[in-house]
Amino acid sequence: MSRMSSPIEQVRERLSSACRVTVLTGAGISADSGIPTFRGPDGLWKNFRAEDLATPEAFTRDPALVWEWYNWRRELLATKEPNPAHRALVSIEGKMETRRAQFHLLTQNVDGLHGLAGSRNLIELHGNIWEVRCTGCGAVTEDRRVPIPIPPYCSSCGKMLRPHIVWFGEMLDSDDVSRALESLEHCDMMLVIGTSGVVQPAASFASTARSAGAFVVEINPDASSGAAHVALRGRAAEIVPLLV
Numbered sequence: 001m002s003r004m005s006s007p008i009e010q011v012r013e014r015l016s017s018a019c020r021v022t023v024l025t026g027a028g029i030s031a032d033s034g035i036p037t038f039r040g041p042d043g044l045w046k047n048f049r050a051e052d053l054a055t056p057e058a059f060t061r062d063p064a065l066v067w068e069w070y071n072w073r074r075e076l077l078a079t080k081e082p083n084p085a086h087r088a089l090v091s092i093e094g095k096m097e098t099r100r101a102q103f104h105l106l107t108q109n110v111d112g113l114h115g116l117a118g119s120r121n122l123i124e125l126h127g128n129i130w131e132v133r134c135t136g137c138g139a140v141t142e143d144r145r146v147p148i149p150i151p152p153y154c155s156s157c158g159k160m161l162r163p164h165i166v167w168f169g170e171m172l173d174s175d176d177v178s179r180a181l182e183s184l185e186h187c188d189m190m191l192v193i194g195t196s197g198v199v200q201p202a203a204s205f206a207s208t209a210r211s212a213g214a215f216v217v218e219i220n221p222d223a224s225s226g227a228a229h230v231a232l233r234g235r236a237a238e239i240v241p242l243l244v
């Protein structure tokens with residue numbers, strides 16, 4: 001590695017020889033697909049904050065209101081496509097597979113764009129907006145209706161359906177968390193893309209990887225997690241393709 005190489009070249013070089021890479025993405029990676037982050041200026045709906053709608057309490061109080069908000073978000077997401085950052089992660093996964101290295105992608109996003117782009121070793125920590133779960137029998141099914149009838153009911157038991165999403169104040173799926181932690185404790189390199197590091201437990205993931213010896217790279221136009229060795233400042237759709 002030459003002393004004169006740029007931070008991006010250094011990261012690319014490390015990535016090309018890493019044996020176990022874990023990537024964590026947040027709303028920022030989908031911002032370049034035209035999907036607003038919650039905390040960005042376009043994240044509001046009818047003056048409600050996401051934190052007041054994406055909760056079990058809000059759903060108990062007024063399920064129709066919560067479903068209306070999800071219909072708004074579904075409508076917004078239905079037309080959106082993966083951007084060059086999502087696709088670059090698919091290429092990185094493919095290259096790593098070819099040289100028998102391990103790749104794990106952890107996302108906080110619920111938009112399904114990583115899956116649509118073709119990522120395979122993917123953990124959707126907060127669920128997926130295109131899946132619904134029955135509040136009665138617990139069955140999880142894909143449901144891409146836009147708009148979904150309000151409120152939607154389970155076709156097998158007749159109870160109300162809810163979005164299959166981990167809401168504020170709810171626990172993450174414990175299998176997902178163990179698989180995520182396993183990948184963080186054993187990776188030699190971690191990329192943190194487009195997440196502000198305020199939503200737990202994902203916020204602590206970078207520190208977990210760093211403590212376990214990983215080289216941590218952050219890609220974000222703003223400063224965020226303090227745990228990174230290198231920060232590449234810029235939009236995900238511009239920076240991530242440069243790492244392939």
Ligand code: NAD
Pocket residue numbers: 026027028029030031032035036037038039040108109110111112126193194195196197198199219220221222224234235236237
């Ligand atoms: P967040 O806390 O992950 O913050 C967004 C981050 O993205 C910020 O640090 C911002 O600086 C960065 N960012 C903005 N534009 C970027 C770009 N072009 N490239 C790279 N980084 C960029 O996300 P949030 O919006 O506060 O949402 C919190 C939670 O809500 C998420 O963890 C997720 O579960 C959910 N959410 C999901 C989606 C989605 O699925 N697309 C969208 C909004 C919110």
Ligand code: ZN
Pocket residue numbers: 134135136137138139154155156157158159
């Ligand atoms: Zn049911």
